[in-house]
Amino acid sequence: MLRKWFEVLLSPPMMGDDKNASAAFLLNAITLWGIPILLLFVSVRVLSGEDLIDTTNVFIGTVILAFVASRFVLQFGYVRVISGVLILFAWLGATYLAWEGDGLQDVTLTAYVTLILISGLLLGEFETLILFLISIAAIWGFAYLDAHGMHPTGTSKNVYVLARDMTLNYFLSTIVVYYMIRVLRRSFDRGQIEIREQKINTNLLRQQATYLSALHETTLGIINRLELRPLLETILAHACELVDVHNGLIELVTPDGSALQLELAIGIPTPYIGHLTYKNEGLTGRVWASKKTQIVNDYSTWEHRDRDVSSDLKGIIGLPLMSGDDVIGILALICVRDERKFVSDQVSLLERFATLASLAIQNAHLYEDVQVELRERRLIQTALLESEEKFRKVFHSSPIAICITTLKEGRLLEANYAYWDLMGLNEDALGKTSDELKLWPTPEEREEFINALLDRGSYYNPDDSFKDEGGNLKRVISFYEIIHIGSEKRILSMFYDMSLLRQTTDALKDSEARMRALLETIPDMILEIAQDGLITNMIPPKGMKESMSAEQVIGRQIREVFPENVTMQTLSAIKDAIASDQTNIFEFVDDRYGEIRTMEARVIASASDTAMMIVRDVTQRKWVEMEREQFITELEAKNREAETLRESTAIIASSLESTEIVQRILEQIQRVVQYDSASVWLYQDDKAFMVGSNGLPPGAELPGQYVINDGEPDYAFWKDNVPYILLDDIQEQYSDFRKPPKNYIRGWLTIPMRVREKLIGFISLDSRVRGKFTRHDAELALTFADQVSIALENARLFSDLQAELTIRKDLISELESKNAELERFTYTVSHDLKSPLFTIRGFLGYLEEDAFAGNHGRLKSDIQRITDATDKMQQLLNELLELSRIGRLKNESEAISFEELARDAVELVQGRIMERGISVHIDADMPV
Secondary structure: HHHHHHHHHHHHOOOOHHHHHHHHHHHHHHHHHHHHHHHHHHHHHOOOOOOOOOHHHHHHHHHHHHHHHHHHOOOOOOHHHHHHHHHHHHHHHHHHHHHHOHHOOOHHHHHHHHHHHHHHHHHOOHHHHHHHHHHHHHHHHHHHHOHHHHHOOOOOOOHHHHHHHHHHHHHHHHHHHHHHHHHHHHHHHHHHHHHHHHHHHHHHHHHHHHHHHHHHHHHHHHHHHOHHHHHHHHHHHHHHHHHOOOOEEEEOOOOOOOOEEEEEOOOOOHOOOOOOOOOOOHHHHHHHHHHHEEEEOOHOOOOOOOOOOOOOOOEEEEEEEEEEEEEEEEEEEEEEEEOOOOOOHHHHHHHHHHHHHHHHHHHHHHHHHHHHHHHHHHHHHHHHHHHHHHHHHHHHHHEEEEEEEEEOOEEEEEOOOOHHHOOOOOOOHHOOOHHHOOOOOOHHHHHHHHHHHHHEEEEEEEOOOOOOOOOOOEEEEEEEEEEEEEEEEEEEEEEOOOOOHHHHHEEEEEHHHHHHHHHOOOOOOEEEEOOOEEEEEEOOOOOOOOOOOOOOOOOHHOOOHHHHHHHHHHHHHHHHHHHOOOEEEEEEEEOOOOOEEEEEEEEEEOOOOOOEEEEEEEHHHHHHHHHHHHHHHHHHHHHHHHHHHHHHHHHHHHOOOOOHHHHHHHHHHHHHHOOEEEEEEEEOOEEEEEEEOOOOOOOOOOOOOEEEEOOOHHHHHOOOOOOOOOEEHHHOOOHHHHOOOOOOOOOEEEEEEEEEEEEEEEEEEEEOOOOOHHHHHHHHHHHHHHHHHHHHHHHHHHHHHHHHHHHHHHHHHHHHHHHHHHHHHHHHHHHHHHHHHHHHHHHHHHHHHHHHHHHHHHHHHHHHOOOOOOOOHHHHHHHHHHHHOOOOOOOOOOOOHHHHHHHHEEEEHHHHHHHHOOOOOOOOOOOO
């Protein structure tokens, strides 16, 4: 994006007319070079010590921005507007700088001359005169202000003289600049005129070269491009190039001469290819009718314009393509709104081009006609060759023996391979007569045959026979006919060998007899039925020929023989079999003879509109299949029950958590006994507690416990010791189950849980359906009840074991704690007992020294300290003995003065302290 802006900033403007182009070129040069020059000027001022932000630099920066903006706006062609704005802005800036500077004596006013020169180059004389007058007015305005002291930096000395001199100087300079500009403008205008004339001549030369090139291409098209479509493309492309347009079309008269058809188009007319135009319709229709060139330079206002044609059309020229006095097509070229109009030179050029194009199109039409005729001739020749080749192939590859012989002698002229095989001859027999080949028993017989053939013209014998070269008897169908080859009569003989066919026919008759005997022995009924249901043939099943004979069925509709439902199935199967050519099988029940029997029908298409249906009694087979399915179902149920029991046993063995075991076993029970909800209850004293459930509906949670009494349905376990309780509808006997949350329960099955013959609880299975559970379900659920009882007993034992282990663990933990406490106590006692000993031993040494020295005062002190140490030791031993008798005591917390504790500690080691000459000071009022 930034690169694009720089390209626009640096690229020169493109102008249409010459006057604006010269002004734009000059303005482009001023702004392009003015920007770096002004930047350099600012840099020099800053390097010279001037402030970067001052009035002059700000003004110059504003001018640079104006130059940049003008370069962007210049791309849109606003040359005079930009020139006037820039000159006015520069004049105001120079005037402002002069006001801020030295006024009339400021050098900035010299810029007026430069601005007048630039105005003369970029704008007209009037604008330059206006700029000169306001510049003179500004000079005298500064003079007036300076003379009256109204300008802060001005001077009042000789200001009017200076203004007069500057006015005279500007006037003379302006006159010189004016005449210089006029001379330059005249030279520039003459140059522009010469350039325009040179451009016109160049365009004429280029147009002439284009016309000659198009003429050359069109001429070459007459010689080389004989195909119509490429020729039309070349003509239209060169016509558009001649007048520099991008839209055009070619229409050709249809073969019947009724309309013009759009054959080729470029640009706007392209969507209308194939459109038909009639005489006096639109521009091309009027060209066709008038046979003259038609020009419309403003199609939008033309009275005969087509309202559906695009409004972008501006000018249209239509040129007739003539062949003698007849129009064979129309060449039309189109200008859109942004293109130029058609002028007389272009029209003349296009008319000559259209004449050449007409000749080329006529030549292409002639070429196409010649090509069509040549193609037709080649097709006829190819057809003749193919016909001859086909005859030769048919003649030699035909399975019918064919030969051509002369009429009189019977000389063999031509024969095919089938003839050689039939007669046992080869190609060496060509050219030999019938007598030489011994084809006839006697010449008289052949003579009689020739006379009969001449009388009839052809001879046919469906049961002919002869012996071949090897003496084998051949039974054939023979045909003879007189044909003309050239001017000679010839005999065309054809023989169809029936020997193998006769053998095959005899074999088929034998096979048919065997097949019929076989069909009569099978127990199935075979019907041949048409697609409309008509029975066309029938073979009755074995043993039923008298009760259901073929005569009773053949010729009747199938609905007259079978019930309506079987008839519909049969007709549908026949339709599907004929459509798919596959066997269609269905079964139906037949109770027509007082016994219900299951029949199987197989239908297969035998022709395009008939099918064969084989009906077989499969009652016995169906009974066997049903027994087998029932046995398999029972076996699968037993396997499922065994697998469920095995998984339940595995669950009991894998977990000792009662809640988990109960939940998983209830899920296993549901696999073999389908229930809606289930729950497990344990007895404790005179109450029952629910310990698990599965499938209870939302909002139907049962009470967690209840008191056992004769109003509860499980009371029979306590009273009668029944093996299970099975109720088809529990709501009929117990009204409590008619109320929420139990009112969804109808069928009810309860199995007791016993451990060592002791009743511990029961499993309740609930169903929303009456009579859902059976005795088999109860017997199967008893096994699961035993497993649940075992699981709960195991869980109880495991729980007791866990409790005992927990107690043992607590005892071990307490013992370990007491051992640790004893160890700490032993360490403390050992340390406390050592301290008095150390004191006694230390003061015994002092006692000996004091005795020798006769220091009785210290001697008494030493003895007192030894006595205190022994008393301390005695106290510790007494307390240790008392503790060993009464065991561990709970030490109650009590407040101890830290000062007292410190003094006791120092007292215990006083001997060592004195031995080493250490002085100990203990502060009073220490914390407690």
